[in-house]
Amino acid sequence: MKLFDYVRATSTGDAVSAGGDYIAGGTDLLNLMKDGVEAPDRVVDINALPLGGISLDAGVLRIGALARMAEVAAHPAVRHRLPVISQALLDSASPQIRNMASISGNLLQRTRCWYFRDTAFACHKRRPGSGCPAQDGQNRWHAILGGSDRCIAVHASDLAVALTALEATVVTHRRRIPISEFYLLPEGTPERENVLESGELITGIEVPVTTLASRSRYLKLRDRATFEFAVVSVAAAVRLRGGEVDDVRLAFGGVAPRPWRSPEAEAALKGGPLTDERIRAAGQALVRDARPREHNAFKVELVQRALAQILGGFR
Amino acid sequence: MPLLWVKLHGMTQDGPTRRDVLKAGATAAAITPVLTQPVLAGAAAPSGAITLLVNGERHQVEVEARVTLLDALRERLALTGTKKGCDRGECGACTVLADGKRIKSCLTLAVMQEGREITTIEGLAEGDELHPMQAAFLKHDAFQCGICTPGQIMSAVACVAEGHAGSDQEVRDWMSGNLCRCSCYPNIVDAIREAAGR
Numbered sequence: 001m002k003l004f005d006y007v008r009a010t011s012t013g014d015a016v017s018a019g020g021d022y023i024a025g026g027t028d029l030l031n032l033m034k035d036g037v038e039a040p041d042r043v044v045d046i047n048a049l050p051l052g053g054i055s056l057d058a059g060v061l062r063i064g065a066l067a068r069m070a071e072v073a074a075h076p077a078v079r080h081r082l083p084v085i086s087q088a089l090l091d092s093a094s095p096q097i098r099n100m101a102s103i104s105g106n107l108l109q110r111t112r113c114w115y116f117r118d119t120a121f122a123c124h125k126r127r128p129g130s131g132c133p134a135q136d137g138q139n140r141w142h143a144i145l146g147g148s149d150r151c152i153a154v155h156a157s158d159l160a161v162a163l164t165a166l167e168a169t170v171v172t173h174r175r176r177i178p179i180s181e182f183y184l185l186p187e188g189t190p191e192r193e194n195v196l197e198s199g200e201l202i203t204g205i206e207v208p209v210t211t212l213a214s215r216s217r218y219l220k221l222r223d224r225a226t227f228e229f230a231v232v233s234v235a236a237a238v239r240l241r242g243g244e245v246d247d248v249r250l251a252f253g254g255v256a257p258r259p260w261r262s263p264e265a266e267a268a269l270k271g272g273p274l275t276d277e278r279i280r281a282a283g284q285a286l287v288r289d290a291r292p293r294e295h296n297a298f299k300v301e302l303v304q305r306a307l308a309q310i311l312g313g314f315r
Numbered sequence: 316m317p318l319l320w321v322k323l324h325g326m327t328q329d330g331p332t333r334r335d336v337l338k339a340g341a342t343a344a345a346i347t348p349v350l351t352q353p354v355l356a357g358a359a360a361p362s363g364a365i366t367l368l369v370n371g372e373r374h375q376v377e378v379e380a381r382v383t384l385l386d387a388l389r390e391r392l393a394l395t396g397t398k399k400g401c402d403r404g405e406c407g408a409c410t411v412l413a414d415g416k417r418i419k420s421c422l423t424l425a426v427m428q429e430g431r432e433i434t435t436i437e438g439l440a441e442g443d444e445l446h447p448m449q450a451a452f453l454k455h456d457a458f459q460c461g462i463c464t465p466g467q468i469m470s471a472v473a474c475v476a477e478g479h480a481g482s483d484q485e486v487r488d489w490m491s492g493n494l495c496r497c498s499c500y501p502n503i504v505d506a507i508r509e510a511a512g513r
Contacts, residue, residue, distance in 0.1 A: 003380070006426055030422050095417060096410055226488050
């Protein structure tokens with residue numbers, strides 16, 4: 001690990017003006033630094049900032065940026081009113097890491113594309129212009145939707161998928177950003193993963209608490225039972241009225257460079273019952289523009305089955 | 316609100332120089348004029364002297380900023396019970412407790428753990444009397460090579476304290492952050508279930 005200065009900030013203003021990489025849990029940043037993917041000159045410890053806590057007020061759940069994954073997953077209001085968040089968090093990482101990792105850091109974790117994580121390889125995200133070995137390489141874990149010729153790495157956060165389905169807002173020290181506008185698709189600039197500007201500090205997450213959100217679930221499919229990233233995942237919130245879908249939100253993980261919302265799939269479900277046929281049509285709408293690579297074509301089928309499985313639970 | 320300026324130098328092999336110390340103060344001043352006490356830089360030990368509270372004892376150690384808690388425990392405090400497996404947060408061999416919560420000591424900087432109460436495998440037994448979890452691991456033969464065992468036991472102690480040892484399946488799920496390449500998992504689950512039942 002390259003040498004760096006370490007400073008502790010005790011106010012948001014100090015943190016922002018300190019001019020370095022923020023560290024909270026450190027569970028991703030330190031790995032990136034050990035592997036030489038990140039090499040900041042200065043690391044700013046923000047753990048002393050008053051940005052923790054979870055509160056429910058006026059129909060909005062506010063999660064402080066420094067709240068830990070374990071703390072949020074176990075919070076009664078989260079478990080009962082926004083179950084998809086709790087489920088997504090408990091399906092993430094390991095108990096130790098959930099005790100350490102902050103909510104804001106979880107949203108900003110870097111992709112687990114191993115070409116990105118190994119500096120021996122070219123990677124447009126790490127070194128723009130150098131290449132993307134994943135396009136023709138070991139791309140089993142990579143994107144089938146939203147990728148570009150420069151990058152097909154998927155976003156690793158389960159929480160981000162859940163928050164996308166719930167239309168959460170990311171709050172920074174200077175603005176509020178709907179999560180649907182927070183993450184960027186790679187296109188020609190995969191090094192830019194979100195809209196945060198240099199030094200911009202996430203202070204919290206806001207989630208509307210609705211009846212729809214209370215009927216939300218998370219399904220994560222992976223290569224082993226726990227402590228593994230998603231091959232594909234689905235966050236779904238469904239409200240039925242008289243047996244017909246009154247409102248639905250669907251977000252998918254493991255299939256795209258950012259949490260993938262599918263308005264087409266949602267439209268295919270609205271206004272009718274949750275029949276096998278309608279669910280199949282929604283799945284087909286979801287993958288209509290899929291562009292699988294050599295090793296990940298199975299995801300096109302798998303994500304449709306995952307959708308069918310989670311929606312079946314709402315009938 | 317004061318900026319607590321703890322500068323751990325980008326040190327050279329010879330250690331920090333007086334210029335580093337002065338530079339730290341100057342940089343801090345540039346950030347915000349009101350604040351800026353270079354806490355460690357001006358102290359008698361002009362480098363990254365930090366205080367760690369480990370197994371009830373207070374230790375002052377000199378570290379570079381990049382030293383993880385794991386390396387500080389093993390290399391500075393000679394507490395080699397905590398093992399370095401992958402050094403990437405994947406194997407769990409380095410699990411310790413921080414304020415009673417299990418963490419991976421390879422994924423946090425030593426300086427970030429100032430003020431926390433760290434418990435390592437060396438801090439579990441009461442004199443010659445083993446912690447019930449240690450005794451249960453012995454009784455159930457819950458290890459072979461033993462390198463993952465300190466991490467397994469620290470994680471297991473927390474797993475029970477959290478109330479996550481109610482069934483074999485729950486134990487498996489909540490111990491998934493600790494790998495055992497000898498694959499002693501069935502015996503580990505038995506040991507934890509027995510210790511939880513006491």
